[in-house]
Amino acid sequence: MNNISRFFKSFFFISIWLMISSYLMKFWNNFHWEYIYLNLNSIFNQKFWFLLEKNLFGLDIGYWLEEALKFISYEIPKESFKYLPIFYYLRRIWIKDKK
Numbered sequence: 001m002n003n004i005s006r007f008f009k010s011f012f013f014i015s016i017w018l019m020i021s022s023y024l025m026k027f028w029n030n031f032h033w034e035y036i037y038l039n040l041n042s043i044f045n046q047k048f049w050f051l052l053e054k055n056l057f058g059l060d061i062g063y064w065l066e067e068a069l070k071f072i073s074y075e076i077p078k079e080s081f082k083y084l085p086i087f088y089y090l091r092r093i094w095i096k097d098k099k
Helices: 001-045 049-055 061-094
Strands: none
Touching: 001 061, 049 061
8 A cells, every 4th residue: 555655646746746847847948048048149150150160161060069058058957857856756755765
């Protein structure tokens, strides 16, 4: 019976947390776009990157750095916010409650 109650606690927490975090994602999208990405994106609109691409035979390093910046500043915090609370809550329920 104890495992069944742990399962239901886990299931309800995950369901509720994913609903709450999906609701908060639209605020994160707006915040990231306005305050982080647009401020940092101006770096990649310089003529330097076009010159570098021309000298490196068409290899666009600026594009790849811009995509890496998007991933580091948007995707990693978003997914961490979504899944780290689930990980810690499940660890507390399933591992620490056994002691």
